[in-house]
Amino acid sequence: MSRSIVNQSRRRFLQGAAGLTLAIYFPWPLAQGAVGQEQAEAFEPNAFLRIGEDDSVTIVAKHLEMGQGTYTGLATILAEELDADWAQVRVESAPADASRYNNLFWGPAQGTGGSTAIANSWEQLRKAGASARAMLVAAAAAQWKVPADDITVAGGVVSHAGSGRQATFGQLARAAAQQAVPEQVRLKEPGEFRLIGRHIPRKDSDDKVTGKAIFTQDIQLPGMLTAVVAHPPRFGATVKAYDAKPALAVDGVVEVVQIPSGVAVLARDTWSAKRGRDALVVEWNEAAAFNQNSAQLLEHYRELARSPGQVARQEGDSDVALAKAARTLEAEYDFPYLAHSAMEPMNCVVSLTGDGCEAWYGAQSQTYDQTVLAELFDLAPAQVRIHTLYAGGSFGRRASKNADYSLEAAHIVKAIEGRAPVKLVWLREDDMQAGNYRPMFHHRLRAGLDAEGNLVAWQHRLVGQSVLGGSPFASLIKDGIDPASVEGAASLPYRIPNLRVDLHSPEDGMVPVQWWRSVGSSHTAFSTECFLDELAQAAGKDPVTWRLAMLGEHPRHAGVLKLAAEKAGWEQPLPAGKEGERRGRGVAVHESFSSFVAQVAEVTVQSDGRFHVDRVVCAVDCGVAINPDVIRAQVEGGVGFALSAALREAITFTDGKVEQSNLHNYELLRISEMPTVEVHIVASASAPTGIGEPPVPPLAPAVVNALAAATGKRIRRLPIGTQLTS
Amino acid sequence: MITLNINGKEMSVEVAADTPLLWVLRDNLKLTGTKFGCGMSLCGACTVHMNGQAVRACVTPVSMADKANVVTIEGVAQSPTGRAVQQAWKSLDVVQCGYCQPGQIMSAVALLEGNRSPSDSDIDRAMGGNVCRCGTYVRIRAAIHEAARSLALRAGS
Numbered sequence A: 001m002s003r004s005i006v007n008q009s010r011r012r013f014l015q016g017a018a019g020l021t022l023a024i025y026f027p028w029p030l031a032q033g034a035v036g037q038e039q040a041e042a043f044e045p046n047a048f049l050r051i052g053e054d055d056s057v058t059i060v061a062k063h064l065e066m067g068q069g070t071y072t073g074l075a076t077i078l079a080e081e082l083d084a085d086w087a088q089v090r091v092e093s094a095p096a097d098a099s100r101y102n103n104l105f106w107g108p109a110q111g112t113g114g115s116t117a118i119a120n121s122w123e124q125l126r127k128a129g130a131s132a133r134a135m136l137v138a139a140a141a142a143q144w145k146v147p148a149d150d151i152t153v154a155g156g157v158v159s160h161a162g163s164g165r166q167a168t169f170g171q172l173a174r175a176a177a178q179q180a181v182p183e184q185v186r187l188k189e190p191g192e193f194r195l196i197g198r199h200i201p202r203k204d205s206d207d208k209v210t211g212k213a214i215f216t217q218d219i220q221l222p223g224m225l226t227a228v229v230a231h232p233p234r235f236g237a238t239v240k241a242y243d244a245k246p247a248l249a250v251d252g253v254v255e256v257v258q259i260p261s262g263v264a265v266l267a268r269d270t271w272s273a274k275r276g277r278d279a280l281v282v283e284w285n286e287a288a289a290f291n292q293n294s295a296q297l298l299e300h301y302r303e304l305a306r307s308p309g310q311v312a313r314q315e316g317d318s319d320v321a322l323a324k325a326a327r328t329l330e331a332e333y334d335f336p337y338l339a340h341s342a343m344e345p346m347n348c349v350v351s352l353t354g355d356g357c358e359a360w361y362g363a364q365s366q367t368y369d370q371t372v373l374a375e376l377f378d379l380a381p382a383q384v385r386i387h388t389l390y391a392g393g394s395f396g397r398r399a400s401k402n403a404d405y406s407l408e409a410a411h412i413v414k415a416i417e418g419r420a421p422v423k424l425v426w427l428r429e430d431d432m433q434a435g436n437y438r439p440m441f442h443h444r445l446r447a448g449l450d451a452e453g454n455l456v457a458w459q460h461r462l463v464g465q466s467v468l469g470g471s472p473f474a475s476l477i478k479d480g481i482d483p484a485s486v487e488g489a490a491s492l493p494y495r496i497p498n499l500r501v502d503l504h505s506p507e508d509g510m511v512p513v514q515w516w517r518s519v520g521s522s523h524t525a526f527s528t529e530c531f532l533d534e535l536a537q538a539a540g541k542d543p544v545t546w547r548l549a550m551l552g553e554h555p556r557h558a559g560v561l562k563l564a565a566e567k568a569g570w571e572q573p574l575p576a577g578k579e580g581e582r583r584g585r586g587v588a589v590h591e592s593f594s595s596f597v598a599q600v601a602e603v604t605v606q607s608d609g610r611f612h613v614d615r616v617v618c619a620v621d622c623g624v625a626i627n628p629d630v631i632r633a634q635v636e637g638g639v640g641f642a643l644s645a646a647l648r649e650a651i652t653f654t655d656g657k658v659e660q661s662n663l664h665n666y667e668l669l670r671i672s673e674m675p676t677v678e679v680h681i682v683a684s685a686s687a688p689t690g691i692g693e694p695p696v697p698p699l700a701p702a703v704v705n706a707l708a709a710a711t712g713k714r715i716r717r718l719p720i721g722t723q724l725t726s
Numbered sequence B: 001m002i003t004l005n006i007n008g009k010e011m012s013v014e015v016a017a018d019t020p021l022l023w024v025l026r027d028n029l030k031l032t033g034t035k036f037g038c039g040m041s042l043c044g045a046c047t048v049h050m051n052g053q054a055v056r057a058c059v060t061p062v063s064m065a066d067k068a069n070v071v072t073i074e075g076v077a078q079s080p081t082g083r084a085v086q087q088a089w090k091s092l093d094v095v096q097c098g099y100c101q102p103g104q105i106m107s108a109v110a111l112l113e114g115n116r117s118p119s120d121s122d123i124d125r126a127m128g129g130n131v132c133r134c135g136t137y138v139r140i141r142a143a144i145h146e147a148a149r150s151l152a153l154r155a156g157s
Ligand code: FES
Pocket: B035, B036, B037, B038, B039, B040, B041, B042, B043, B044, B045, B046, B047, B056, B057, B058, B059
């Protein structure tokens, strides 16, 4: 991890704290004014809501909007209990202030991830909305001299039927502000919902179809310089020497500075900075740098998989059961490093001000980033004011485990002694080669069937780098088990009497790894659900009914599996393809982040092995469906994202160098490859859970099982690439 | 000095002739709706119209735009097709992160300007250069069909 520029002592300090605790900060008045709040609003009952006399209802979102629809979801929850009119609601990003805006699942830390935004905000925002509503009602009751119980609220209007009196939120705002905040509020019963569960428009569509949405890349500040950085060609390499002159000779280039992660070229605009970096001559010290090939790494992982690892789950005696089984099967699965490759490459704007530092970017771990930047500038964390902007995608990348891109921007500002605000721009190549990848993994599975075809033994060994190690969440690693490595494997839901799951976490790799949309489930769903499919075939059973028979204690898994199979017409034969085409259908089910998703994929394979995924039928159970249309969008998008990875994505190394640099050699899914996606949502009264990540895990196994059904060939190495054609 | 016509307005910039149009739009003219994604004509985030054709601004030297009519996402609503596409995008809530969407919309408008009722394979061809990492393709396709329908309705009425 020598590419990491995180200071070890701070890391230990963070890890030493209990649970997910990062640090405790005190509210700092300046941070509260950070978001453009021009006119004082009449009614601010809590940190999440402001109501103006102009009837505007502003909901303050503590979570990053990176495409998952969280602005819409958070606003829906609050507006529901407030009984606001959806059209009057606007959303604003919260300042970085963990005392008010912490993620309730992460202790005193503000941040977005693990599909927790809606789940952790559910009670909080319902109460925020309901208590504001109660204050508006109390204000009306006092003005009209009528009992509060006789007052109704709908669509942003407070009414008293008996007297025929009515007032808008804006008209009552000042009086409501004088009311006491209620200690107890009644929350709605699901039958009373008017926004939740309905199709209402996203709050960010307008800005995003007109080009008005402001992303980090779009920030322009007076006197701002744009920085492009020459990064080392290998992880762990450092700057030996550099010649700034050719860079400085480029028109528009203002300054060249060395920083811990490379050499930064600062210019008046992005193109000049890029040309300056192209001209810059840097000599690297690569003696201690990463120098392995992907094949060597895989060989090493295979070697490790031959010996037992740390046990993550054990039931019965799987060794004995395997020895006694009527039939045993074994399979190995390989997964590459993956880049997040958000459409907006990582970037960050940092400015030193008289009393602290300001940063503008799609911040995903505000509290952690504040700590890191504060330490660099020798400030109190609260003096780091973060303006959280729209992020052009993240998929886990922006919640940088070592604050790599924001810290790099800060280092540049420090190197020029704060003379100008700096926008750090990573070009696509920087983004792709910067690391923090989904780790490479090798899985080895063995299973035993008895004479009746029942699954009696299961052994699953995983080998791959820990993503939580070295992160603010490292304290979750217990007894050598990183839960993010084994999630989905250790939590296998099927009733199998003898089972063992164990893990090797090689620490000698120098490739920085990080969470990537659906984290451990991005590989564990594949190996478990593909192997299950092979076993069902070996046992001569139908993959759906066989799974269902083992899911007795997991009704929500069973529920989505049944629904997906029914909607896909699993019982009916798949319509045949054209002459020479082979068609197949495959299924997978997986729980991640407390949401349940099953998918049935249909594929058509040409005689030469090229194939197309035609249709994916999805059933999801994520508790109360707050915005069904946003859920559908996340499932559609998750299918596209997962299919992209399954088809072609891989980060590979030659002599320690990343072989991929841009979208010609790290190819993302195109529109012609996108299947039809059908989404069915299970009606549920359970508390809502996430939907950003859960649609991803089942897709690759469903597709690969469909390919096996069509061709008889089992693909056990991702990406699928040309394995069917060659 | 290069004179550009952007969204119907004459603008002059003092930049090297080989500077990509993308950076002139974004950094010099502060029209930041056009996005940077790859810089190599691989993602389509920077798509604009030059004399009605969809082009990738990241690989278009600004000198080529000299005297041409350039339309960006900021000006696309000036045409009925542009408005219909934006409207369809909104009514189907196509966007997720939104970063690719100005480019998607510019490609979709160029397609519909030349083909009032595109088939799925026409869409695949015209939109094949625009990547959406969020995977909004299902809705992009549906929104193009929707915009085509609304334009046909208007033409018929
Ligand atoms: S930025 Fe021009 S095509 Fe990607």
